[in-house]
Structure formats: C-alpha cells, structure tokens
Amino acid sequence: MSTPTRPRTLFIPGAAPVRRWWALAVLMLPVLLVSIDNTVLNLALPQISEALSPSGTQLLWVIDIYPLVLAGLLVSMGSLGDRIGRRRLLLIGSAGFGVMSVIASFAPSIEWLILDRAALGIFGAMLMPPTLALLRSVFTDRNERRLAIAIWASGFAAGSALGPVVGGLILENGEWGSVFLLAVPLLLPLLVVAPLIVPESRDPNPGAIDVPSILLSLVTMFPIVFGIKTLADTGFGVAGIASIAVGLVAALLFVRRQRSLRVPMLDLALFRRGSFSGAVGVNFLSVVALVGGLFFVSQYLQLVLGLEPLAAGLVLVPGLLAMILAGLLVVPIARRVRPSVVVPAGLLFSAAGYTAFAVGGAGFGPAGVAVAFVALGIGIGAAETVSNELIVASAPPEKMGAASAVGETAYELGAVLGTTVLGSILTSAYRSAVVLPDGLGAGQRAAAGETLGGAVAVAADLPAGAGRMLLESAREAFLSGIGPTAWIGAGLVVVAALVGLVALRSAR
Template identity: 45%
Template sequence: MADVTPPALGQEIPPRAGLRQWAALATLVLPVLVVSIDNTALSFAVPQLSTSLAPTAQELLWIVDVYGLVLAGLLVTMGMLGDRVGRRLLLMVGAAGFGAVSVYAAFAPDARHLIAARVLLAIFGATLMPSTLSLLRNLFLDATQRRLALAIWATGFSGGSAIGPILGGWLLEHFWWGAIFLISVPAVLVLLVAGPFLLPESRNPDAGRLDIPSVFLSIGAMMPMVFAIKQGVVGGLQPMTVAAFLTGAILGGVFLRRQLTRPDPLLDLRLFVRPAFTASVSANFFSIFAFAALMFFMTQHLQFVDGRSPMEAAVVLIPGAAAAILAGLLAVAAAKVFAVSTVIGVGLSLAVVGYAFGAMMTADSPVTLVITIFVLVGSGAGLAETLTNDVILASVPPERAGAASGISETAYELGSALGVAVLGSLLTAVYRAELQVPDGVPAQVRPDVENMIGTAMTAADRLPAPLAEAVRAASRTAFEQGVATTCLVGAAIMTMTTLVVWPVLRRAAPPEST
C-alpha cells in the first residue's frame, strides 16, 4: 500500500523511478498483454473450435482452462526459480518458448494436440508472470510510483481483453481459428529485443533450494480436484469422480504439510498469517473467477444465441473491457481519497450486481443487458485487481518479490481457470438437464445435440430445415437457462466473498487518504 507518512528520522527515502524505469515498465506490460489477448481471443474462437475440431464438452473445457490450471501450479515454482537464476533470464527464456509453442497451437490438427499445446504454453507462460511482477517491484521502490506502475501493469490484462476480441474477431472472420495464437508472436519478438537493454537482472542471493517434490505435489493436487469438479457437476458422484477428488485432497494435504515443515518452502504459507495479505489474495482470486467465467459463456451467447459474428460479438464486449481499464487506473486515485478496503469492497460489490443482472438472461435479452453485465463485472475486476496486487507486493521485502508475485499470479490464474471449470461445468450440467430434444432427431445426431450448444448448432446444419430450427431453438433455450442459473450461483459466490473480504481488509489494512 502507498506510504503517505513521511519517513522516520534516519530512514532512507527510496529513490524515484526515471525515464528508463518507465520504459522498462512498457516492456513488462507486453507479457501480460500477450497472455490476456490469447485467453480472450480463445474465448471467441470456441464456436469455430467446436466446428473444426469437434471436441467433446469435456475437451472444450480443458482446451479453455488447462492453461490456467498448469500455469497456476507452476507460478510459485517459477517465481522461486527466477529468484535463483535471474528474473530477466527466466523472462527471456519463457518469452522465446511461448512464441514457439504458439505456432504449434495455431496448427494443432485435433483437440488433443491443442490441449497439449496449451499445456506447453502454460509452462512457458508461468515463467513470464512472476518475472514481470518481481522485476516491477525492484524497479519502482517509491510506494506511490509503484502503485501507479502496478495500475498500468494491470491494464495489460484489461487492454488485452479489449484488443483480443477486436483482433481475434477480425482474424476469425478472415482466417482459420489457429490464427489467434499467432497474435502473441510479434509482441514476443519485441520483448526479446528490448528486454535485455531495458530490464536490469535481479535475483535473490539468499534464495532457498527449489523443492521439486513440492512442484509435483502442487500440480498433482490441483489437476484431480478440477477433474472431479468437471465430472461431478456433469455426471454426478461416480466412483472415478470421488477417487479423483480424494486423490487431489490427499496430495493437497501432503503439499501443505510439506510447506509448513520445510525451512525454504515452495509456497510460503507464513505470509497468510497476515489477514490483509490473505484477504487481498482472496479478492484477487474471486474477482478474476467472476470475469473469466462470464467471458467464457457470454461469448457463446453472443454468437450462438444472438447469431453474431466473432467481430460483432467482440464489439459488444468492448465497453466492459474499457471499463476494466478505466477502473484500474481510477483505483490509484480512489485509494488516495478512500480506504483501500473500501475501493476493493466496491469492486467486489459491482461484480455481485453484474451477476445478479446475468440471472435475468433469456434467449430474447437485449444486447444492452449483456453490455451492462460486462461493464459492471469488468469495473469490479479492475478496481480489485490493481489494489490487491499492490497490497500483496508491498507486504514483502524486495528479496521476496518473486515468491509474493508467484502467489499473486497463482491466485489470478487459478481463479481464471476455476471460474471456467466450476461455472462452465455448471452451465453444461444445466444445459443438459433442461434440453428438450425435439422428436425426430436421428440417434447418431442426438449426442452432438445433447453435448453443448456449439456442437448442437453444428449438428442442426445436417438436419432438414424444420427440424434443424427446432433443434436450434431448443438449444438456445436450454443454454440461456444454464446462463441464468450459472449467474445466480456466481452472484451468490461473489456476495459471500464481499461479506468476508471487505470487513477483514477494513480491520487489517489501515485506511489511506490524502
């Protein structure tokens, strides 16, 4: 948090950043922009993916969120690795790998290859995010400048959300779906050229030994748990689902115990004894949980239910992305007038209101309702993300920046992945429960109709005109019932988050005002 009191007698005033540091910040925004554009554009490519690769509902969810899951499992590890080998070096290696694998993803021949490419993108992506935040923490030592730098850095996510739909929509209308993965290549090349000149190398001379067993335990706990969520929501408590959940829970328990007993833990759980830190990580997690899930199913609504092209759908979502950018920048000014806890609490509350409006969605809802929902949830994410990152980074000394940024980014990516996994799986379950398949649909086509709205629309193209329109209408109705139910659950989750996080931050984080 910003330090508004004068330094104590004898305390050294931290140096202020100059032109070189601000130029370096522009370079550090590039990796954030790349990741955000990729994820947003991928959401718009879901309809074309459904048509070209014919993935199952489970494969489609994995394509969307396996990246976030693997990324979240490796972020803390890569944060510690950057502390040891050098944050700039890790950033350069990650950028080169990310660019190369993006080309592989663009030409993936089927759903399984695309899932594999997304896993590799996550591995290299995990080297990018902790490096950017920890380098930023060491570039901007003045608290006020750091908060502004964090706000600008955070706009990379929102800016990517704004650019991704426009650029992705244009590419999808003129090229094949794989072109969206090539968006990152030019930005990666700029980073590789400018990074060595603008970014100073930094590392933690006292970094502990990297704990490889903890790395495998963290991933081993996360993947079975998310698999259980996906399968449980759609197929109920089957033996495999229960076994996966128990496996993840046991491995997660072993992981946590190991972190508490090691002198140099992979995940420093001691940071979580600070209420402000814990509440900020929670707010970080759930704000992006809400935004990512909304992006996942609203892009499908705009294309499959409203019948818009990818470009037309992208235009509808621009106000929400712009609101997220503006809210992130306004958060810096707002924190000078109001308590940080108040600004974050208002951000979470806006997400609650947005999801409450989403619960009113029907197949005939006007496009203005979609715009309103995205503006509210996007504004909430912009307010919360900027200040929670500031609290998280400011709470640790510079030499622990890698570990702290790893935790911050883990919360972000895990929230994004679980938002799609949990609410996306719920949407699929409601769709299948509410779908009324019209009489006369052939047995060989019925599984595609029952799978999800994307495959249902493709299957309808193979049917006679009257029956095809009946299938489309039934799919739209079931999908919108799923959207309304999912938004209602999302509103409940965000309400509980607000009621818990806001009071904790109000008590733990002293208000800051000018």
Template identity: 50%
Template sequence: MNKAPEMPRAGRREWIGLAVLALPCILYSMDMTVLNLAVPALSADLKPSSAQLLWIVDIYGFLVAGALITMGTLGDRIGRRKLLLIGATAFGLASVFAAFATSAEMLIAARAILGVAAATLAPSTLSLLRNMFHDPKERTFAIGVWISSYSAGAAIGPVVGGVLLAYFWWGSVFLIAVPVMLLLLVVAPFLLPEFRDSNAGRLDIPSAILSLTAVLAVIYGIKWVAEWGFGVPAILTIAAGLALGYVFVRRQKGLDDPLIDIGLFRRPAFSAALLTNLLSLFVAFGAFLFIAQYLQLVLDLTPLQAGLWSLPSSLAFIVGSMMTGKLTALARPAFVMAGGLLLAAIGFAAIAWAARAENLVAVIAAFTVFSLGLAPVFTLTTDLIIGTAPPERAGAASAISETGAELGGALGIAVLGSIVTAVYRGTMRADGLAEIPASMVETARDTLGGARAVASELPDALGAPLLATARAAFTEGLVLASLISAAIAILTTLLILGILRREGTSGPAEEAEKPLPATAS
C-alpha cells in the first residue's frame, strides 16, 4: 500500500495570515446583524416606504448570494488576494456611503454595493486557506477558525451595534467596517500570498449573468414565500430561476473554460458534503430566526438582552468548530458529523419542550446544544468541498459552497417560516376573538408582532387574553418547526453514514496537490 506524500506544514506567516483572513469574515457576519437594530432609527430619519425598507434590509443578502459564483471564479483568474483587496476597498467605501446616506434610495444603493463587495470576501478567504494550508489536519483547523469568525461576528454584532446606537446616530453601525478594512489593506499584501490559476481563460460574461440572475430569482422567490406564502408570483419567480440555472449548467458543459466545473458534482464526496451543508444550514437559519423572535416576543426580552442570552450558543459554535480537528483525530469525519447532527437533533427536540415550558434557561441550553453539534458539521463539510476540488478551482468550489449555504439558509427561513406562520394563523381563530374589531383581528392573526401591537391598544381584559393566545400559537409553530428540524438532522445523519463514511479529512485531490507558486500582484 502506497503511503500518501506528506504535505508541507504551515509556517508563522500562514498562521498570522489566518488571523488576517478572519477580519473580513467577522465584518461580513456583523453587517448581516447590526442593520436590524438600526432599522427604527434610520426609518425615523430617512422615512422610507415599506417597500424601500424591505429593499434596504434585503438587497445586501440578495446580491451576496447572486454574485458569489462569479466572484469565486474571478478570484481564480485574477488572483485571490487581489480580489480580496478590491472587495475590501469597495466594502469600506460603500460603508461610508451607507453611513452618510441622506435618502432611502442612497442607502439601498450603498447596501447593493456592500452586497457585491461582500461576495468577494467569503470565496477569496476560503480559497486562500485552501492554498495556504496543505496539511489536511491544519486545514481542518484553519477552516474551523474561518467558520468561527462568522459566529463571532454574529455574536458581537448586536452588542456592538446596541452600544453604538445608544450614543451615536444609526450610520455609526456601518462605520465599524472602515478601520478593519483599512487594517486588512495594509497588512494583507505582506502576510497573504497570491494564488491564481495560470491556465485560466477569460471570464465568460454570459455565464456570469446567467448565474447572477438564476440565483437572484430563486432567492427572491424563496423570500417571497417566507413573507407572503406560496402564490403564483413566488412559483413563477422560482421556476424562472431554475430554468436559468438549467441553461447555465448546459452552457458550462459546452465551454472549454467554464465558470464552474460541473464535473465536481460527479464526485460523491463533493455532492454529499454540499447537500449536508445545505440541509444543516436549512435547520440552523430557521432556528436562529425563530428563537430570536421567541426570546423577544414571547419571553419579553429586549433586543440587547436577547443578544446577550444568545452568546452561549455562539460560544458553543466557536468551541465546536475549534475542536473539530481533535475530534477527527479520534474518528473519521463522517462519524464526527453524524455525532454532531445527532447532538443537534437532541437540541432541536429540547427546544420543542423548553419553548412550551417557557423556560428561558432551558431554551438557551437547548440552543447551545444544537449549536455545539452543528459546528463540526459546517467545518467538515466545508473542508470536504474544498479538499475534493483541484487547488486551481478552489475559488469556484468556495463560491459553490457559499452559494449552497445562502440557498440553505433562505430555504430554511422560507419553509420553516411558512410552517410556523401556518400553525400560528390556524391557532389564532377568529371565533376566539369575537369581541375584538375585525380589522384588529386580521392584524393579530398575521404575525405575533402584530398581535402585540393590537394588544397594546386594547383594554387589559381583551389585550391580555389576545396576547396569551398569540404567544401560545407562535410557540406551537416553533415546537413543530423544531421537531421537523430534528427529523431532518437525523435523516442527514443517514446520508452522511451512507456516502461519506469512508472519506478522510482530505478529498481525493489532496494527494495530487502541489503548492502553487506565489505570484506578486
């Protein structure tokens, strides 16, 4: 039996470079969370319409998802460090533009630029890790740090945002990015090597347009379902996105230098890891959203209190990610992932019990358990996706991974959100609200937030029972969504054990990998 050649170990420069790469990831995650806190203040200042406010919140995520594939492949062609620096510059300038926006239209434009710039960060940073860390165990640890940085950003975002909003105007939440991006621009050229595919051809513009419009259409349709339910507009939009995606795939098969290598999907490890990652994010995003609402709307915590109570789950996610390397030294990645998903299933089931009991400590404990379980899953699936791709295609593979993550999160919010909404509206029956004006009943049946607003306008004799009924209805929806998430986690475990049980921490491409020469740019 031939022993695989030993891979070169990372040096001091690579480990310091890992810390540098964590900076944009933290900001990427923070920018997804801090805006929610600033919405009331910016609404009072800019007075956006309801449609404009929706676009202010959504346009960032839409363009991140839509531009990932193009940006990941572009990094393979022009250089991953160069793309990271271009994206960091654009992100910093767009953050200043957003902070000092004087109209809703300006803020929407700034958020759109931020989304495109952010789409350069994840594939650039992840693909650089692929080329900086050749040893499989070191790369697994590095990817754990990379994933932890997103969790850290999500954890500190609400806290930092809350402090800034207590002392400064709403635009201050965007200026957090400026000093960090300036630091990245100063140190990255010295600490990060440059990698590019020297044999890559020109970027196929029609393919880039097809990928952008296909992903945007699907994400927009899914979000439509999450907010307004299934309907003809949502179905047509998703169908159009899938049709464009089919045209995109057909075009890639006929190109000498495609935007993404369709052959990657023929590798069982790649496809199974991608699907596992998508399903894991499906259950995670839905849970994050509904637990945040539960803490504030059912248990009456303030946004800052809810953010602080969520810190244990974020810390558990970081611990789980950092421990992944040690766990894979004891067992194969498939068994580590299966164990993590089973632990997550226990956490989801515990959420169902704790939510009904309205036990804050138990809810946070269950939240922490499933976060701890899912962390190794995200780390190892990302490692497998990147490890099975050839080094020169690391940017494209990273972009596919991140696009799958965006789709998984959007699907989780839409599907699980539709389930929670259906249970809520079904429980909030009009015959139990006979003494409340019809217009108020419709508002109360729409969302739990609407019910709270209606209850505050009613006498206590009517408002208190209405609010109790609405809270119970939302809780029942959360219980059902949690049990479904537990079932999905168990089914995903079976998928992993069936396909990935023989996979190591490195994919087939690892044995043939040779470090690419660094090229200055």
C-alpha cells in the first residue's frame, strides 16, 4: 500500500479559514518592504545629496531607476510566475532583494548607488505580482477577497507610515546607507514562513517563456521614461523625442507579437474590459500624483522648514494613516455603490489636498502640510483598494500573475513618472530661480545650482553671511516651484477621477 504524500504547506483550502488570513499576513511583507523602501529613500535624499554630491538628474535617477527597471520587468516576471510557480518566484525575489539591499547600504558613489537600485528593481519585479496573484488563489470568495485586498493595499500606506518614523530614527542616529538594511528583518520571516503557509499556484497550461517579448517590454519602458526625463530636464530636443519614439515603436512591436503568439505573455484581451483598463488607469494616475507629492513635501519639511528626519516623517504619518483607513472603510461601501461613483468621489479629496498645496503650500507650517496630506491620502487610499480588486476580479485565475503584473506596472510606472514629471518641474524651477554668490568653486556652483540639498551642503562650508544668502536664495527658488508642481498634481488627480467615472461605468 502506498504512503500518502505529505502536503508541502500547512495551508488546506476551505478547512481552516484562519490560515487564509495568516497567508495574507505573510504576503503583506513584500508590500511593506517596497513601500517602506520608497518612503525612507525620500527622507534620505538630503543626506545622499550632502554625502555623494549628485547632480539634480542623478538624484532623480536614484529614485527613478528602481521603479523603472521594476516596471519594465513586471509583466515578464508575472508571466514567469504563472509558469514556474508564483510562490517560488516570490522566494527567489526575496532572497535576491535582501542581498542587494545589504550591498546598496555600502555604496561608495552615486553611480554605484544607481546601479544597486537597478539590481533591486530586477528582484523587486519578482516580489509584487506573485503576492496579488496568490491572494486570488487563497481567497475564492469575493467578499473575503475584497477585504483581503483592502488590507493588502493598506500595506502600501502602512509601510509608508512606518517608513518616515523608523527611517527618521535611523537617519538621526546613523548614515543614509543604513536605511537599506530595513529589508533584512522583513524578508527573513517571509523566506522561513512562506513555504509552510502559502500555497503554490501556477498556470496549468503555460506557454513557453518568450525572450523577445521580455526584451520588447524593457525596450518599451526604458526609452519612454528616459525621454520624458530628458525633455523635462533640457527642454524639447532630438534626444528626448527620439528616445520616446523608440519606446513607442517597441510598444507597437510588443503588441503585434502578443497577438501572434498562441499563448501570449500578456493577454491583450484584458484591456478590452472597461473594469480592467479603467482600474489600471486609475492606479497609474493616482500614484503619479502621490509619489510626486512625496518628492517635494519631504524636501520642503526638512530643507525649508528645517525639521529633522524623524519630525518630518511624523508630519506625514496622519496622511498615510488616512490612506489605510480610507482603504478599509471603502470595502462595505463598494459592496453597494458602483466603482464609477466611489472612485471619483474619493479622488475629489485628493484633488482638494493638492489644491491646498498649490494655493498656500509655500507658506504652510507642519500642521498645514499634515492636513493637506490627509486629504490627499483619503482619496488615493479608497481608489487604490477598489481598482486593485477590479484588476483581480477581471482576470482569469490561470493568468493572474500577468494580470496582477499589469496593475503593478501601472503603479511602478506611475512612481517613475511622479518623480520624473513633478520632480523635474520642481528641479527646473529651482535651477532657473536660484542666485549663487560670487566666489564659489566649480564643484560648489554645480552642487548648489542643481538641488536644494546641494545648496544646504555648500552653505555649511561658506562664511556665515555668504552661506545665509545662499540658503535664502535656494529656499526661495525651491518654493517658486511648489505652486506649479502642485497644480499639475491636482490636474492628474482630476483626470484619474474622470477615468474612473467613464471607464468603470460597467463595473459592479
């Protein structure tokens, strides 16, 4: 008589519902990691500026290169997870992300840090698609799944709330590189517990791994974002326009190839569903607005108002907590009210928050920043929960990895463009308005003329009078860019609300 096969996990579908929620807790660890990493890095920008003396463009690349590489690989990795197993891909990505985080903490130059961030993007692309896809296989009841996704989505805001506090403590007592080590205590439990409690899932009839599709997805993302950055940095020119054109041609070739494959890496039929494409659009635009806001608010609190990193982080916490509460409270509302109503109504709060920054942000104290950020967080928290649930519900179970990756690509590409577009507008305004004192060396002029953080570092080495004049000019130059940047952020939120109103009309 044969011996029964021992189960590979402690998870038994349908037998112990509490285990589903333990699986959710494990799957939230990568979400917390990614969101903490992004928030902490924003807080560390002033110290990175002082320690490594980057140009304004290099400082933007430190933020942008990670989500850029990640966005380019998400669909490929989501499809790979469908083929080799989503849990297996999650474990590989977790191990690699932890190793590269340790290496990044000791980066000796800005170029080294940018390369490390690119490597983190490769392994980060293995983390996010499996988490959302595995939720579909764990939670088969839609009401349970909606709550699970709300909790999962709240992990982004929870990580963002923890990031400023924990990161502020670290930055006040250690070097900027130590913020990367936060990944280690989050990833070790995942590597130990996930094989025991998270069930494996995959596409039962996967196609072959298509290398040309992977390359085309990368060649689509990278040139487009690089071109936008170039145009924002230097104005309209051949390099920026040509780069965007290369990305668009690659996108057309990618679409053409997917249509020709018997089993495509990405099923383009998903985009014909308004609930799917509309939810992806809302994700993208709302994240552009959120990340762009974090980029200038974190610098405003520290470099203009003079707050220490921990104090600056605490100012942001109420808004991030508002994101969590809004994401959870929208669940019972979403059971009764159409997404085409819930999403635009929530995003009106975010538009109001950005409008407050645009009108009075340059004169805001910490309390004013906190209130405006609460309004911004309410709308985005509610919209992200509804849109993520629609992405999951719209896709067939066997293609959940690739479908989840599309939603994550929208999120990460939104993070890239949030920093690129809004950050570049702010940087351009700073460069055109800052007045540098006479007597600065070439290196000092380059550092102080590029970023506010660079000006703060240069001013510390100048005589008292010259340093004070440089700081006053640099802060005024930075403030001159907040109004236009915030108005563009408000416009992006309004467009996201319109997308939700029109595209989600058929979604229930």
